Amino acid sequence: MSIEMDIPVQAADSGRDIDYDELPNYIGYLLRRAQANVFREFERSLGDIGLTPGAFGLLMLIRANPGITQMELANAFGIDKSTLTPVLNRLEQSALVRREQLAHDRRYNALFFEDAQEAFFDRARTRVRDFEQSVADRLSDDEQRELVRLIGKIQADA
Amino acid sequence: MSIEMDIPVQAADSGRDIDYDELPNYIGYLLRRAQANVFREFERSLGDIGLTPGAFGLLMLIRANPGITQMELANAFGIDKSTLTPVLNRLEQSALVRREQLAHDRRYNALFFEDAQEAFFDRARTRVRDFEQSVADRLSDDEQRELVRLIGKIQADA
């Protein structure tokens, strides 16, 4: 089982033939390379909107779930609550999101997407969709569904 | 198109139904989640050998390509030369790898796996293989091949 490796970017290769040993068969290695490449592309084509892939995803979740708390959001996104705090600080500073302490239990922050940013969000989402489309276009519809299914299947159950 | 999300680990969910909007359709999001999960599992089951997934991969490449230079290795692994330096420092401190300045062009470091560590490497590789197998076992052989093919296909050409 062998795959085509993508071409390095740093410098012209001197032409040495690299022996990749078992590495190309390792799922972890494949995922790291694929994720790094896709994120690099995302930043190259969307860097000017000022949102990282993670920040955009969080923003989308907050917008789709008005009043979601920080713990709920962290759990839904698969990160620790302490990882979430600084990202929310940035989103709040950019006036994209606001925190509202719940009156009936003031331990909780309810999170809201700022309606005034709807136009901005819409532009950003269009750009993200275009980007995703450009990636998805490398696969047929069937292949896209299959990839999503297979990636879902390798996730550990716990 | 919908997928099963994996269960959050942090705390029992209060049961709120999260609206994931378009997120589960985004390849970038899927790859991040999958990679984070697989790496977490790697560290949980292999943390005691003292090698991160990246460090193990580099070690495997050095061992398979005795005398490879740092630029060649960085290119082959898809990282910058400046990212490579500290990892090599750690591998050298652990006596797993040594640098040898080339006599005929002293700008280059040739990298060598330390033969004395063959037993250690063998144990580590067995553990990694077992781990990879446990992940791969979630898919049939056909599915494994298909996943590798599809991930390869979505990599940008440059």
Place this chain on the structure above:
DNA sequence: TATTGTTATACTCTATAACTATA
């Protein structure tokens, strides 16, 4: 006591730019 969220801290991974040495 238990939970939410913040803070302090640390570590990995990543890169760019400036630097050293070598050619």
Place this chain on the structure above:
DNA sequence: TATAGTTATAGAGTATAACAATA
């Protein structure tokens, strides 16, 4: 001038542990 490798620096992303506020 150009290249290999190191260093300085920065930033994202991640986590654990301790903490304050609240319940």
